[in-house]
Amino acid sequence: MAGVAGVYFDGVTAGRHGVEVVLDEAGGALVFDGPTLEEGPLRWPLVRLRRLSDQARDSGLTLTLHADTEDESPRDPARLRVNEPGMTARLRDICPDLDRRDVQKGTYRKLALRAGLAVVAVVLMLFVILPRMADTLATLIPVEREIAFGKTVVAQMERALGAADMGALRCTGPEGRAALDAMLTRLSGGKALQYDLEVQVFDHKMVNAFAAPGGQIVVMRGLLDTATGPDAVASVLAHEIGHVEERDATRHALRAAGSAGLLSMVLGDVTGGTLAVFLGERLIQSGYTREAEMRADRFALDMLNDAEVNSEGMAAFFDHLHEMAGGRGHLAEYFSTHPASETRAEQARANAEAQEGTRPVLSEAEWQALKGICG
Amino acid sequence: MVQDVHGGNIVEGTYAGERGPLFRLAVVTALLSVVTLGIYRFWAKTRIRRYIWSSVSGGRDAFEYTGTGMEKLLGFLVAIVVLAVYLGIVQMILFYFGLTLFTEPQTPEQMLMQMAAIYITVLAVVPLIFFAQYRARRYKLARTRWRGVRFGMEKGGWGYALRAMGHWVLTLLTLGILLPRQTFRLEKYMTDRSWYGNAQFHQQGRWTGLYPAARHLFLAIAILLGGELVAVIADSAVLAGTVAVVGSVWFMIGIVSYRVNAFRYLTANKFLDGGIGFEAQPETVNVVSTVLLGGLMVGVLSALIFGGLGLAVVAVMAPASMMGEGAVFLGGLVVAGLYILALAVSGSLVLVWIIQPVIDHVAGTFIVHNAQGLNTIRQRAHDSGADAEGFADALDVGGAI
Incomplete structure (x- = not known):
């Protein structure tokens, strides 16, 4: 059989060897020789032939041999290039493993080991080490720094809610303010708190309240509008004070700072990665807050009991919130940062049944003044 | 081998990649990456590199990844x-x-x-x-x-990280005046540690040699600063706006011009094994027009794709919303699938219309001088590459x- 022209690189030097290639089907080998080959004719067994894939010039074949080497793939470093259509077509037909992807021995064991290690490292960091570190650091930070940070967070929040200037959203009705202070005094009842509380009402329709680091609490006007009565507002305040005393906000911020980079690294490269990071963070944060929310609820009930405020107001408010949310399914509940309102309502109601000698937290006039704090 | 004017052998670079095959490869591998939650992206990158590397030839011999x-x-x-x-x-x-x-x-x-x-x-x-x-x-x-x-x-790697941070600090402190020094020194650090077989590369030349490459960059900064100063003095909003637009466009072209011309200078001053020299003559005009035209193409095609996606959403979701929750869920899945396909396609367009043409242009201007020295270069040991x-x-x- 007549040979065809080929080009051979021996994998030892960068020299280019023109060769004549003969396909010896009976002998099961590709045989080639050329004037510059010192070692004489070479025989490449067809069963060990592999071709390079995803090549730009796919009319020809660049061949290599399967071999036990230390390389990234078990391949001989030598290459043989054949362009003649007849021979390349025949080689594609008769070589059984031309397209086989061989991997080095022990690769899958290595893969399992490293994947396991990576999962363990990430899980340990996210759920054990970073939360512990956040707890420790949150107690180490000087209180005045925490207060400064909290004020910045509140200012930032105000901006995000659409205030043009600092303090533009703050409601300052003097009678409402007095009612709010009366409520706070009643709740704290002379108890020594770790932080001086600074409670703001923001003129915004959102039904919510936040605790920022360092004793900063923000109540939205929407919450006052929706609340079923002053007792309900008092219970929300008590709940937020619970967050403040536990330094929950500071801890969240620290924990988020530690886990954000990590999460975006693990999930970041998938198409639509930002969404994945957001959801991942949300899942972790909500798991954390559920625990924190429960603690804050417990704290709130104790506070209401000490202040002789009826926790039925809290129960009614949770029922109301639950109705507003339309009793959505469990998926939404899991993703929300607050535990199910139904459960919380039951807890507050059970507490209310055991309460004795409660009295309203505000008079009707004070309550109307508080509702009108934003003018 | 071709002879150059001084009688030495030369090897010329060429690029043989085409739009169709690369586009198909990019879309298929992008979809596989999504389906495997991102795990296939390592193979996707590998396959695309194999294609691009094999498209580049020195003389008659293709590169291999x-x-x-x-x-x-x-x-x-x-x-x-x-x-x-x-x-x-x-x-x-x-x-x-x-x-x-x-x-x-x-x-x-x-x-x-x-x-x-x-x-x-x-x-x-x-x-x-x-x-x-x-x-x-x-x-x-x-x-x-x-x-x-x-x-x-x-x-x-750590030596590089240390130097890179030092150079960045210097460049920022000098408001960019020492940028050529940073570019040159960091490239020299890497080039002097690079090898082909048993032959070592060397970066020669001087960092001050990169200043001509940076002229448009500095000119743009001068226009921005000087123009805005004049505009403030003249109290003219129109002038300020004009200067801002002209200066920014000039600045962006200046970045491309700097990269292209710095590449030319650095390549011309690289040597392998002492005597083997290099030359690359990419043109700023060519690169800028490739990026602009390619970008326009990608923009138009992406707009068409996402516009089509919008129509598809209406076509799928409108009937689905009549058929109840299950159909809406299925419709949502179809839409999500189409969205991912659209993302994969528009990402691949960038590769095919911008990145590949630029590589094509640069590879086509590449020349190796005294190439006879290549024949005696010997293999080097495998690098496990760690991570x-x-x-x-x-x-x-x-x-x-």
Whole structure:
């Protein structure tokens, strides 16, 4: 059989060897020789032939041999290039493993080991080490720094809610303010708190309240509008004070700072990665807050009991919130940062049944003044 | 081999890649990456590199990329373990120190500045990014072969990270005046550690030689600063706006011009094994017009694709909404699938219409002088590559290919 022209690189030097290639089907080998080959004719067994894939010039074949080497793939470093259509077509037909992807021995064991290690490292960091570190650091930070940070967070929040200037959203009705202070005094009842509380009402329709680091609490006007009565507002305040005393906000911020980079690294490269990071963070944060929310609820009930405020107001408010949310399914509940309102309502109601000698937290006039704090 | 005017042999670069095959490869591998939740991306990158490397030829011989997807995945897992511990702890501690810098904000500006202090956590990543850049280049070289002989690069990632940070600080402090020094020194650091087989590369020339390459960059800055100054003095909003537009466009072209001309200078002053020289003559005009026209093409095609997607959403969701919740869910799945397809296609368009044409242009102007010296270069040992650019992947350093 007549040979065809080929080009051979021996994998030892960068020299280019023109060769004549003969396909010896009976002998099961590709045989080639050329004037510059010192070692004489070479025989490449067809069963060990592999071709390079995803090549730009796919009319020809660049061949290599399967071999036990230390390389990234078990391949001989030598290459043989054949362009003649007849021979390349025949080689594609008769070589059984031309397209086989061989991997080095022990690769899958290595893969399992490293994947396991990576999962363990990430899980340990996210759920054990970073939360512990956040707890420790949150107690180490000087209180005045925490207060400064909290004020910045509140200012930032105000901006995000659409205030043009600092303090533009703050409601300052003097009678409402007095009612709010009366409520706070009643709740704290002379108890020594770790932080001086600074409670703001923001003129915004959102039904919510936040605790920022360092004793900063923000109540939205929407919450006052929706609340079923002053007792309900008092219970929300008590709940937020619970967050403040536990330094929950500071801890969240620290924990988020530690886990954000990590999460975006693990999930970041998938198409639509930002969404994945957001959801991942949300899942972790909500798991954390559920625990924190429960603690804050417990704290709130104790506070209401000490202040002789009826926790039925809290129960009614949770029922109301639950109705507003339309009793959505469990998926939404899991993703929300607050535990199910139904459960919380039951807890507050059970507490209310055991309460004795409660009295309203505000008079009707004070309550109307508080509702009108934003003018 | 072709002879050059001085009687030495030359090897000329060519590029043989085509739009169709690369586009198909990019779309298919992008979809596989999505379906496998991102795991296939290591193989996707590998296959695209194999195609592009094999498109580049020196003389009659194509380059070969021998990296594997598996080693990239293994390297990524190593990087994850190291970075999980490092990033988690260091970023939290940095954030803590960021917090201790806080004071009570008096003005909105102060408030914004303090919030910016939170981004102090980014500092944790900076040395790693430079480290990852060096390692990625080392890995790419170690997996590149020409005529069966490996390229390679010595260890030196941390040395590079240290120098890169120092140069950046100097460049920023001098308002960019020392940028050529940074470019030259960092390139020299890498080139002097690079090998083809048993032959070493050397970067010669001087860093001041890069100033001509930076002329449009500095000119743009001069226009911006000087023009705005005049505009302020003349109190003319029209002049200020005009200067801003002209200056910014000039600045962007200046960046491309700097990169192209710096590449020409650095290539012309690279030597392999003492006597083998190089030459590359890419044109700024060509690169800019390729990027502009390609960008226009990608923009138009992407707009058509996403417009079609919008129509498809209406076509699927309108009937589905009549048929109840199950149909809406299925319709949502179809829409999500189409969305992913659209993303994959528009990402691949960038590769095919911008990146490949630029590589094509640069490779086509590449010449190796005194190429007879190449024949005696011998193979070098395999480099295990340790993390196989896992750090670069985890930190998202280093672009499309």
